[in-house]
Amino acid sequence: MTAVPPSAGATALSVATWNINSVRMRQGIVTRFLETEAPDVLCLQETKCGDGQFPTAAFRRIGYDHMALNGGKGGWHGVAIVSRLPLADIANRSFCGKGDPRHVTATVLVGGHRVRLHNFYVPAGGDEPDGTVNPKFAHKMDFLAEMAAWLPHAQADGATLVVGDLNVAPYETDVWSHKALIKVVSHTPEECAALEKARIDGGWVDLTRRFVPMDERIYTWWSYRAKDWRAADKGRRLDHVWATPDLADRALAVRILKDARDWPRPSDHVPVVAHFALP
DNA sequence: ATGGCGTATGGAATACGA
Numbered sequence: 412m413t414a415v416p417p418s419a420g421a422t423a424l425s426v427a428t429w430n431i432n433s434v435r436m437r438q439g440i441v442t443r444f445l446e447t448e449a450p451d452v453l454c455l456q457e458t459k460c461g462d463g464q465f466p467t468a469a470f471r472r473i474g475y476d477h478m479a480l481n482g483g484k485g486g487w488h489g490v491a492i493v494s495r496l497p498l499a500d501i502a503n504r505s506f507c508g509k510g511d512p513r514h515v516t517a518t519v520l521v522g523g524h525r526v527r528l529h530n531f532y533v534p535a536g537g538d539e540p541d542g543t544v545n546p547k548f549a550h551k552m553d554f555l556a557e558m559a560a561w562l563p564h565a566q567a568d569g570a571t572l573v574v575g576d577l578n579v580a581p582y583e584t585d586v587w588s589h590k591a592l593i594k595v596v597s598h599t600p601e602e603c604a605a606l607e608k609a610r611i612d613g614g615w616v617d618l619t620r621r622f623v624p625m626d627e628r629i630y631t632w633w634s635y636r637a638k639d640w641r642a643a644d645k646g647r648r649l650d651h652v653w654a655t656p657d658l659a660d661r662a663l664a665v666r667i668l669k670d671a672r673d674w675p676r677p678s679d680h681v682p683v684v685a686h687f688a689l690p
Numbered sequence: 691a692t693g694g695c696g697t698a699t700g701g702a703a704t705a706c707g708a
Contacts, residue, residue, distance in 0.1 A: 432707085433697055457707085459698065486698055487706075535708050538692075547706095578708070595692075597708050634708080635695040643691085647708080679696080679707085 421688035422522035424496075425450040428530070428574040428650055429671075430632075430680035434458040434491070438466055440674045445473055445493075448668070450684055452494040452519055454530035456576040461485030483512030490515045490530050490575070499525075504561070507553050518568070524689045526658065527568040531558070531575035536596045548596065551578070552605060559609035566613060566655060573615060573653040576680065579606040582620070584628045585648035597647055615653035618685055619665045632680045633672055640672060652685045661687045 427450040431437050434455055445453065453475070458465065462480040470478065470493050479492040479501040489512050492498065498517040506513060513532045518525050534554050537547030565571055581603045583589040592598040610617060623629050630646025637643040652665060663686045671681040 436697070457697095535706080537706090538708085580708095595708080632708080634693075636691085636693045638691095638694075645691090649708080676696090 421690060422524060424452075424519070424521050424524075424526065424687040424689055425684055426452045426454070426519075426528065426572060426574065426652070426687075427682050427684040428454045428456070428576075428652060429682040430456040430532070430576040430650060430678060432457050432459070432678040432680070434489075435460055435464065435466060436676065437678060438469055440671070440677065442469065442473060443674065444668070444671065444682060445470075445475060448682070448684060451496050451521065452492060452528065453682075454528065454574050455491045455493065456489075456530070456532040458482055458489035458491050459486065460489060465491060479515050479517040481512040481515040483510070488512050488532055490532050492517050492528060492530055494519060496521050506557050507550060509550075513554075522689065525569065526689075527565065527571040529562075529565060529571070529573045529575075531573065531577060533558075533576065533578040535578050536602070538596060540594060540596045540599045540601065551596075552601065555579075555602070555605035555609055559605070559612050562609060562613040562615070569655070570658040571655045572658065572685070573613075574651065574683075574685075576649055577606060577651045578649050579603060580647040580649055581606050582625065582648075584625060585630070587628070587630070587645040587647070592647075597649065610653060613653075614656065616656055616659035618652040618654045618659055618662055619648070619667070619683065621659060621662065622665045629667065631667055631683055635679050650680055650683050652683055654685075658687065661689055663688055
């Protein structure tokens with residue numbers, strides 16, 4: 412997580428991603444995060460509320476006036492982009508023909524630049540890592556395959572980020588124990604290969620791993636069920652920031668806010684924040 | 691130590707997370 416000084420005249424941009432596990436339950440800590448870290452843009456997953464229930468006023472009160480919402484019918488899933496910079500070309504895509512609110516996209520307008528954002532919540536996949544007996548796992552694999560086929564078209568938009576809870580920890584050092592988790596949904600070879608295919612086929616740079624050496628373990632999620640999550644430290648890196656190569660070359664740092672796991676009534680995921688200096 | 695927790699809907703008990 413090195414930092415390179417931005418060149419003179421550069422335009423700063425910071426983008427965060429956070430699986431919030433109910434945005435209404437966590438309005439207090441979301442506000443705290445925005446006020447202390449002050450990212451330009453925050454991509455949320457598992458908002459668990461319909462667009463009419465989204466706490467827009469609370470975000471506007473602290474200067475985040477621009478929002479792209481896809482909460483579907485409320486209840487399950489739900490994604491949103493909250494921004495203090497203007498957003499254009501807001502849209503969302505239904506994957507696997509299911510209509511689940513798992514994707515929202517917008518273009519961030521910053522200092523004459525346009526940066527396209529895709530915010531994803533990939534299906535968790537259930538317990539059994541076998542699509543022939545577990546429809547949830549089959550859905551997850553279908554979703555990843557559709558992402559792999561569709562995302563390359565997103566490159567036509569120029570500088571682009573793909574962020575979100577991708578629900579796969581692709582590398583051995585993205586989990587507390589590769590051996591213990593190799594047959595556990597989120598780290599099976601089938602899922603890891605599918606996510607890697609989506610990344611490689613689109614030419615995306617895994618921005619977190621650009622700043623963290625591959626031999627260093629790094630996580631963004633710790634289960635609620637550990638008595639002492641920090642002591643057990645049985646985490647997984649499920650939340651990702653992918654960038655087009657041009658944008659990746661403008662990245663200064665990626666930070667994982669591990670301390671957010673100890674905030675009051677926390678999410679089981681923590682925020683990941685990417686910082687850029689645009690030319 | 692794959693659930694010991696947490697949130698959703700609905701108004702108790704069950705679905706889902708990963």
